Amino acid sequence: MFQFANKRFRALLVLILCVAILIVAGLSARAYLAANKDLQSTMPALGNVDKNLGIKPLSATDDTAIEERWGVRLQGIHITAAGHMLDFRFQVTDPGKAAPLVDTKNKPIVIVESSGIKLEVPNTPRIGALRQTSKQVKPGMVFTILFANPGKMVGTGQKLAVRIADFSVEHIIVGEILNTQLKTTKNNGQE
Structure with a gap:
């Protein structure tokens, strides 16, 4: 029972980590584009x-x-x-x-x-x-x-x-x- 719960916990952690990475990547792309509006205009x-x-x-x-x-x-x-x-x-x-x-x-x-x-x-x-x-x-x-x-x-x-x-x-x-x-x-x- 303990090993099963441990595997589910690890899978949940991996899922949370993947979602966090996707969110950070999306926010970084938006921040980069917002910060480089001057670059885009040139x-x-x-x-x-x-x-x-x-x-x-x-x-x-x-x-x-x-x-x-x-x-x-x-x-x-x-x-x-x-x-x-x-x-x-x-x-x-x-x-x-x-x-x-x-x-x-x-x-x-x-x-x-x-x-x-x-x-x-x-x-x-x-x-x-x-x-x-x-x-x-x-x-x-x-x-x-x-x-x-x-x-x-x-x-x-x-x-x-x-x-x-x-x-x-x-x-x-x-x-x-x-x-x-x-x-x-x-x-x-x-x-």
């Missing part, structure tokens, strides 16, 4: 970043130009995982043009437009990058990329920019559904 504006990279971003509302240039229809960015992740989705309309978006060599980033902060795709040792890929991309397939949202810094209604290789779209409003008339296909994109 970061280059998105227009300057784009000029330096030679990329001309398109607005998320310009559906036709995005589809013609990169062969995708954006579905939007939504908050998921209790606010700790951002779920970016797009549907492929032209596999040739969309190839750079699903190529694992191209690292996607999200930029918070108001601050210039860059958010990346988490890459865990066992699972790998939290992004969907496919060797056989077909029209109608929907792809998901999950971005980290440390300290829940991004909220609904904020504007973000997404960069993947030469793909550059800005003014994506978090939580807004884009392209509600997406093509639906049978068997998950296989016609």
